[in-house]
Amino acid sequence: ANDYLTDPGIYTVFQFAPAVRATLGEEFGFPAGVNVERKIVEALKKAGADCVLDTNFSADVVIMEEGTELLNRLNDKNAVLPMFTSCCPAWINFVELHKPELIPHISTTRSPQAVMGSLIKSWLPEKKGIPKEKIRSISIMPCTAKKDEAARQALAKDAVPDVDLVLTVREFAKLLKGKGIDLRKLEGQDFDTPFMSKGSGAAVIFGKTAGVAEAAARTVYYVLTGKNVNSIQFKTSEHPHVEQELTIDLGEGKSPLRIGVVHGLANADYIADEVLSGKSPFDFIEVMSCPGGCINGGGTPREAGDYHPFNLERTKVLTTIDEKHSLRQSHNNPMVKELYKEYLGEPNSHLAHELLHTEYQDRKSGKKLRAEDIWKEITLC
Ligand code: SF4
Helix, strand or coil, X not given: CHXXXXXXXXXXXXXXXXXXXXXXXXXXXXXXXXXXXXXXXXXXHHHCCCEEEEHHHHHHHHHHHHHHHHHHHHCCCCCCCCEECCCXXXXXXXXXXXXXXXXXXXXXXXXXXXXXXXXXXXXXXXXXXXXXXXXXXXXXXXXXXXHHHHCCHXXXXXXXXXXXXXXXXXXXXHHHHHCCCCXXXXXXXXXXXXXXXXXXXXXXXXXXXXXXXXXXXXXXXXXXXCCCCCCCCCEECCCCCCCEEXXXXXXXXXXXXXXXXXXXXHHHHHHXXXXXXXXXXXXXXXXXXXXXXXXXXXXXXXXXXXXXXXCHHHHHHHHHHHHHCCCCXXXXXXXXXXXXXXXXXXXXXXXXXHHHEXXXXXXXXXXXCCXXXXXXXXXXX
């Protein structure tokens, strides 16, 4: 990243994920639970970034694409249901390697990181009037699996990746410290790019378990009923491998929409088998591999042996941003509306499919492992 930042011939474009603003502060001595979003923008500018964008924006775009895909599947009696979310690359790797039969159930919508990467190498050069060859797209993520995602061939254009480099939260902290930038000494500043830099409250909760499901539910509910809702209450599930669930009544003559939330790969493994055996009660299922969601990702700050499956302070940061946000639904984000009006046409359009959707591969090996067996192997090591 430093080479890109110091090369005057390179135009550096950064994005950072919802969970980064809830976790980076801990690397600089802030207690858990401090939102450092504005400090990150200023730190990046001080470090020499040419353009800073918010992955919250592309999370809203994901809801437009994935929500439309879900509605299309619900309206097609031959479609494959339930549909799983696709924004967690560790979950996608697990399916490709161990349960490829499940691939038709996975949403084809790219993750927020990949959606932003694609737009950085397609729409942004048009908006900024900069040749895309000069652009390097760098993301800051709570997740080690996002590095692997960025290297997927299906997420490159003419063999050039949409995301050139991924830094974890801890790596980003190291970069800033190496440049003498201390988050504690910064006032913070707003995003200064007039596009791809604003996300809704629905987008920021992508960083915690049940966030993607709720963001999708807010938009699907609007499309089906015409009513905007600021939040939707999920209930604790009685299913032993499902954390939360929601049933949305869609009115007379319509089947209710049933949504399940799963976190932790061991749970996802069981739910995958349930779906494959045709016994799942759900239409739409969110899966996050990390217990608690991305706020507990493998790239976030942590001490050895210090692991909190439900880091309530970090979770609270994202919940509070959402609750105080003036914009609570992805479909009402004005920057998202501009993207579709000016460039993509409509969700799931031909261009949206080309740029914002992907395909998956059957990479199953001869060896079959359940997640809990993999976990046992790791623990034994
Ligand atoms: S849940 Fe974990 S593995 Fe999945 S995207 Fe978030 S940080 Fe990455």
